[in-house]
Amino acid sequence: MHWFRLLQEESEPVFFSAWFNLLNDGLGGIQEGVLVLGPASTGPFEPRATWPYNTPCSDPLMMVAEQALELCRPVLQRAGTRLLFAVPVIQNNELLGVLALSPLSPGLSIQQKNWMQWGIGWLLGHPAVQAGSGEGELNERLILLLELLMSSLDSDDLEQAAQTVLAQASVSLGCDRISLGFAHKHGIRLFTLANVAEFSRKIDLVQDLESAMEEAVDQGEPVCWPGDEQSLVIRDAHRKLIERHGNHTSLSVPFIRDAEQYGVLTFEWAGRPEPENVELAAAVAPVLGQVLLKGRAANAGSMDMIGRMLKAPCKRLLGAGYLGTKLIAAGVLAAVLFFSLATGEFRINTDARLEGAVNRSLAAPFDAYLEQAVVRAGQVVQKGDLLAKLDGRDMKLELAKLESQQAQYTRQLQLAQANWDPAQAGVVLAQLAQVEAQLNLVRTMLQRTELRAPFDALVTSGDLSQDLGLPISKGQVLFELAPLEDYRLVLDVPEADIGYLSLGQRGELVLKAFPEQQSTFDVSLITPLAEARDGQNLFRVEATLASVAEGMRPGMEGVGKVSVDERKLIWIWTRELRYWWRLSLWKWFGV
Template identity: 35%
Template structure:
């Protein structure tokens, strides 16, 4: 097979074919791209000598694959040789002649618009080379007309798209203006009926996979038992099954479709023509519009394209309004059904993987066993705590220790001002000496009665002096044993008065600790003496200490707005670095249970109390 590049300017003297008036009108006034291309290709082939068949391919902007735009004769199958010649011409961007078995393939590319491309291919009878060159030149001359037709068709299509968009927005506005779905649907079908002079326009929305008529033009209400409703839904199902807009009678150039339901609707209810357009957004079908008119001339391809474009905008808006008008229970059921379809249907692999993981986790929690634990706040205290109080009313003279300080037995903690006590002691000593002189005088004079009185006063003064000595000794506050000062800081209170019995310090031994647990009242039933656990303090988060419950106080306390029980536990292990007042968290070991019971216990307990409170 040989290939010859096209010449630049030779014209063939091919005979002209018969040109009908309709074809001239199409060429003069234009039409859509497919119609214009078909007419041009037919006229070219009829006026050119020796053309057996021809093909016009188009590539849109964006580098899409070549697609057939017109074939002549319309019933002829495209041969592989002609297709190959067209692809070669578009790839080389030049005219191509290829010889086959008893025929020659001629192809010529041309530009359409800014970046679109078209290629015309013809199968000619085999003849002399100069005749093929003349045919190529003739095709080059005629291709200018083709480019003009395609540009005009493209401009017309752009204008039509703009008009369709404007009308679609107007239809959208009449739906959006209505607050409820029912009002928006009725406004839409009524506006369509008036706008396109239709006898009746009906809207159906899919419900559980089947169309359901929800609105009719010029009708506030209608009965679902009407034969008309059944006929409309049958026609809609017919269109949805074939996944295409459908008209009866068929529009010009439309493929042969099954239109029995449409014909039955038209004949039963007196419509001259019926058009059904599915409402689709992407791949999802939301419903359909059915237009009934008195004559077929009112239902056109342009109207079909308009309704398809408007439907893509209206479908999600109508569905959203319909969803918002439903009861909450219906919304929940619809959401559940949607998620179920997505879970068990195609795609959504991530959701399926997540669901499988949840099921596996639930199965594991149901069959696996675990040890239940009771978690509570813990505080470390000394088993013995000694309070150091003021022995008498007085003033703080000095301080030698404060909270957190380790002290030894007998070490001074603070001192009270004892000057008044010492002066009082001097007064009693002076009085006692005076009484002793009186005693000696009474003995010398032999006054027995006075001797007994003076002797009693001397004993009284002596007792007062001993009391004052003890109070002076107690004014020096000392540690009763080796331990830690838990509370008390008089560094800012030197010189301030204190009353008898006021607690100034609290000391606990360095050994013999206990852990005080604040167990929530909801978990106290699972705590019993002898129960083991582990405690972790905030000061030492890297390790734990063993604990064992010793006693449970049967009285609740309120902490942070919650009722808790005080539980005392014995702590084991090395406790040299621990200090009273440390806080942490304790976990008491419970019984072996299913993991699901352990995890859901708080929620189950809450539900039990809630039902008990509110159920009759």
């Protein structure tokens, strides 16, 4: 799109916007930039365009631009981690302005500098900055480049577009053969030959062309044979190419986008070429190559894209250096292996509490007044210990009365027997039996005024110390007792975990009162009833302790862990998160 806008030479703002966009693409990114233009050599010079577009540039970059204007030569400076670079715009020895940039890269490669020169060439071709008499040569280059670029944009297929461009370039430059190669693994691979639809990679020509291309890439600059013998440029591969295949001149021009994307255009002439054609080929190739690289990236298959994405990480992992990356990768690999192989015991964590195996309630045997309260809840009692005593004075009076009646009836019975009065003796005998029955009842009730412990126990409920003298109703529960040596463990299991439990599973208990002591238990009962508590549904599960430790008391709380089976540690640690995720998906999306 930017090429079309540049070629159409629309209004000045549109041209400068497209120009800066292309400059940004070719340099691999620009933090900021400014283009300063003015009347040739005289000024005044003013900013005509900035990058990002319509954004004022920073003071350090403007200072570098002013230095380049004053010195009339390139200026390179660093401001912290930023690179500031300014190059004057000169035509026919006249200063037209300056281009100042701050690229994203830490330095400027030869390819980036060439791209900047081409950018300035495009700039000089625009009516807004044209001056001097050097327009003919420049326009010739621009026209040829425009024609080749338009040819490359005619087709979406990269190979067809490259064939079209190379064929047109060979005609325009008088070449016998033009070859295009792209980066492949650790070298250059021939991509296409002008006017050749198919070729075998095993033939000597292809191998010699690839060697010549690699020679140019390794040196990072154009290589021509024959060339200046005083130059330090190595030309062995180009010399062999010419000697073996009969042409007169070969020129290889590399174009580099980054360490993974680069290529070479190799031009060959059968006879001695015009110097202008050689210069034109060297000038056109870098820009044309960048466009072809973009087309190659756009046409790359998914596997190629994945390969390029993975190449850099693999290089950091397997190549020299990058110790930090290797350590991180080793840590990640170790974690993956650990979670893939490591297993652990899967246990259900629950709140637990102790209860007595039997809860015995002691109730008032009759209506009475409370005379004495000996114990309170929390106390340990032995079998037969007095717990409380009811007021028995009324029963004692009743007992004395009945005993008096018993003595009276006994005397009457003796008198009737002495008088040989059987009828009277029978009546008195019946009355005496009735009194004795009443006496037995009163004596029993009098004994029951003393409430005693039926077994060794802990008083779990009942505090009558504040109720002395108050009336007690028959059947009123006064105390609750739990045996000391017989407990059951109650587990409150969340509904999400109840499905993992079964009868007979073993677990471990740690009470808050004894955090350093573990007790084992076995699940004995799973109830089907749930109780809502603290915002969640809890199922009551009962368990039997394998042994009762000294100091255990009903009502103590702690944490129980029920062993289920062996599973992967990653499964155990992410179980709750996965359950929450599944429920959320089902709740919100129905999947």
